[in-house]
Amino acid sequence: MLNWLLALFDSKEKHPDMKKFLIVGLGNIGDKYKNTRHNIGFKILDHFAKSEDLIFEDNKLGATTMYRLKGRSFILLKPSTYMNLSGKSVKYWLQKENISLENLLVITDDLNLPFGSIRLKTKGSDGGHNGLKDLQDKLQTTKYNRFRFGISDDFSKGRQVDYVLGEWTNEEESKLIERLDTSVEVIKSFGLAGMSNTMNEFNGK
Structure with a gap:
């Protein structure tokens, strides 16, 4: 009996919980970065938390909260590592x-997409994005799900850093609410319907 229980425990340790999902919003901590384009990952998760009355708690290497829906657990993570x-x-x-790893979804800004557009992918290069570059290095793979949110490339030559770390314009702010609502639906669909169905439903919207 004891050996059976030990084997069961060992099996659970080795095999991930397929109904648990890690949703990561990339961004930088601190008030000066809060409303910048680069922090759209944080902004989407904050909107999710607000819409579902969730509260983030500071934990090791990030702020986290959990959302449960139809037998699934979504752990929302805002890394505190910059x-x-x-x-x-x-x-x-x-x-x-x-x-x-297949239950990981990473939300990031993307200069190569029009403002507010959504592109979901199961793999790809870092595209020059430092957050994705470090993810690839630490996870030792380019095969992880990413949710790219378009911030457009409306900046003059040599001003990319200022643009990415700049705040949203008033016009962009007015359009963001609807896009944030859609982003929350993307996350829920990822857990409930899977990545393939979610890509079919939301890519290009």
Whole structure:
């Protein structure tokens, strides 16, 4: 009997919980970054939390909260490592919560997409994004789900950093609410319907 129980425990340790999902919003901590384009990952998760009356708590390497829906558990994570070291936080929480890599969704800004557009992918390069670059390094793979939110490339030559770390314009702010609502639906669909169905439903919207 004891051996059977030990084997069962060992099996649970080795095999990730397929109904648990890690949703990571990339961004930088601190008030000066709060409303910047680079922090859209944080902004989407904050909107999710507000819409579902969730409260983030400061934990090791990030602020987290949990949302449950139809037998699924969504752990929302805002890394506290700053953008360029995001991989450290993600790797820690994947291991801590015993979550499969296929149940990871990383939300990031993308200069190559029009403002507010959504592009979901199951793999790809870092595209010059430092947060994704560190994720690839720490996870040792480019095969992880990412949710790219378009911030457009409406900046003059040599002003990319200022643009990315700049705040949303009033016009962008007025259009963001609807896009944030859609982003919340993307996250829920990822857990309930899977990545493939979610891509079919939301890519290009």
